[in-house]
């Protein structure tokens with residue numbers, strides 16, 4: 263078996279321990295005589311899996327009792343619609359646009375109400391996070407929306423916006439469980455799990471109970487109404503059972519690593535190795551303002567398309583895969599989520615040094 267260092271933005275690397283454990287349980291999950299893929303979602307065995315996953319996640323994030331945890335489907339993209347449908351009571355929301363994902367979320371929300379873009383970093387290709395200390399929040403805004411870590415551009419809010427008392431909604435897809443999140447500061451935080459937590463197909467939404475209501479926008483599909491899912495413990499219909507099972511294993515793995523504070527320390531150490539190298543390299547340059555750099559997604563460029571293509575090709579051949587930047591940005595991007603070991607980042611930097619020397 264030979265595993266590569268996979269720098270994909272998602273779906274991304276999962277901990278080897280988790281994969282091995284899942285493999286060992288594939289044919290017979292704990293004496294049930296079947297895999298979790300083959301099991302009824304109404305069985306006690308699966309109920310235990312989802313209950314344990316939720317309990318471990320609550321533990322990891324210190325989720326207060328007045329927040330519900332929902333395991334949903336439809337990708338993070340489906341939440342772009344579900345959020346306004348469930349939350350736009352006054353029909354107004356404020357969006358901060360710091361990249362493609364928040365832009366898409368704002369565009370989707372426009373179908374359901376009035377959207378104010380109250381700040382944006384589009385003027386400098388989303389290479390920074392705007393000052394959010396004193397924004398023109400609409401008095402009628404039902405919520406203020408952010409994408410907390412911008413997967414494509416590699417920026418991250420180091421401080422949450424001052425929402426002046428309004429509900430904060432955050433897409434945390436690409437920084438989920440990479441560090442502690444202070445759940446009480448959010449009305450809703452949600453993310454697709456395919457970067458830091460599990461296989462694609464599961465979205466986890468953590469929602470303050472008072473935001474889970476019956477009076478959603480008229481026409482809201484039953485499946486998109488948070489109350490439908492909350493009332494049924496994420497089992498209104500068949501959930502993504504296998505994905506939830508893997509998420510549960512990753513929660514246990516995170517607890518074994520020392521929890522989210524330990525993960526943050528580990529992720530800071532990892533990212534520093536790469537950023538330190540980028541800051542002194544004469545060939546490679548990071549694209550983000552240092553204070554807003556993401557710990558998870560590190561975009562960088564050479565500024566010469568042919569050399570960039572050569573780098574990506576040679577890196578791939580050397581076992582550092584998926585380093586090509588997003589098609590809208592070009593260059594390279596190394597996504598270094600929780601499961602990327604420190605050795606992977608160290609080895610990448612050694613490879614970059616060698617490439618720089620050979621191509622100077």
Ligand code: PMP
Nearest residue numbers: 337338339363413433435436454
């Ligand atoms: N938000 C963010 C921050 C993302 O990175 C992505 C996907 N890369 C999405 C939303 C969309 O997620 P999905 O493909 O699960 O709909």
